Amino acid sequence: MGVYLGFILCRNKSLVVCIFIMLVLGCLIALIPITPMFDDCLDKKLSGLNERKIKEKAYQKEYDEGKHKLAVLVPFRDRFDELLEFVPHMHKFLKKQNVNHHIFVLNQIDSYRFNRAALINVGFREVCPQCDYIAMHDVDLLPLNPQLSYGYPEKGPFHVASPQLHPRCNYSTFAGGILLIKREDFQKVNGMSNKYWGWGLEDDEFYIRLKEAKLQISRPLNVTTEKTNTFRHMQHDSVRRKRDKTRCFNQIQLTDDRVLETGLNTVSYNLTEIREMSIDGDRATVLNVKLHCDKLLTPWCECNSSNQSAH
Numbered sequence: 001m002g003v004y005l006g007f008i009l010c011r012n013k014s015l016v017v018c019i020f021i022m023l024v025l026g027c028l029i030a031l032i033p034i035t036p037m038f039d040d041c042l043d044k045k046l047s048g049l050n051e052r053k054i055k056e057k058a059y060q061k062e063y064d065e066g067k068h069k070l071a072v073l074v075p076f077r078d079r080f081d082e083l084l085e086f087v088p089h090m091h092k093f094l095k096k097q098n099v100n101h102h103i104f105v106l107n108q109i110d111s112y113r114f115n116r117a118a119l120i121n122v123g124f125r126e127v128c129p130q131c132d133y134i135a136m137h138d139v140d141l142l143p144l145n146p147q148l149s150y151g152y153p154e155k156g157p158f159h160v161a162s163p164q165l166h167p168r169c170n171y172s173t174f175a176g177g178i179l180l181i182k183r184e185d186f187q188k189v190n191g192m193s194n195k196y197w198g199w200g201l202e203d204d205e206f207y208i209r210l211k212e213a214k215l216q217i218s219r220p221l222n223v224t225t226e227k228t229n230t231f232r233h234m235q236h237d238s239v240r241r242k243r244d245k246t247r248c249f250n251q252i253q254l255t256d257d258r259v260l261e262t263g264l265n266t267v268s269y270n271l272t273e274i275r276e277m278s279i280d281g282d283r284a285t286v287l288n289v290k291l292h293c294d295k296l297l298t299p300w301c302e303c304n305s306s307n308q309s310a311h
Helices: 002-031 040-057 080-096 116-127 183-188 202-212 251-256
Strands: 070-076 101-108 133-137 141-143 178-182 231-233 269-279 282-291
Touching (some): 080 101, 080 269, 080 282, 101 116, 116 133, 116 202, 133 183, 178 183
Parallel strands (some): 070 101, 101 282
8 A cells, every 4th residue: 555655656647747848948939039931921021122122212212412413314215335335424423513413314125206304204203302403414514624524503594405406406595405404494394395295395395394384594704615515516427317207197296285284294104124234334223114105195105107207
């Protein structure tokens, strides 16, 4: 009997010890941090989200603190030879003036006719408010005279390529080539009209917008160079890359039928890709853009021989 009771007591003792050990192990396990195991689907979603964020940030460059921020907006299509010269030249030119800048190439990749104004609107929407002023800049026009300032246009739009200095355009209301404008002034006039498909006239309409908004355009003064040596205007291959001056449907009446509602707030597009490029060590950001065309409003975004207007 005594042996039996002793056995019972020993067994009960072992049970108590086992229960105690289990409780201790349970507490220790509860204290160990557990890493969640994501399934493949969730992993892919997170990876896609991170890639999208990286893509969105790719062209949002950090500028020097305390300086004005210039975005050089370059409407572009099939001008690679000019671009190879433009990027290094402009970086060197602007660095000498200590201008805080970044170059954005707005590459139109759709099948419609070239639309310089709409591309500038796209560029503004995509890169500002990172910038506080922009340069609307032709890729084939290189400034040569360091007296041409690209500084912040405090007093209003500043036309670098003034008609007195531009090698080809000399009419008094010319506002194309190179124009600097503050972010708030560009917003005030709702950007540029999106109705100008093909070459020319969009900058003339923009001049009217600035004038009606009472924004006075200023131009370089006391420049010691002339039309022949202030800029380098790179020559186009008139056979391989002919300027699209065709007018079709009722496109000729555009300037007489101005619609101020079209502009920065109505430009329609897809930003398909953002690429960083380097030419001789000088960086630029390329935005591949597909513009949309409402053919009820601007059927001349496409032209053929049957719908061309008489000049």
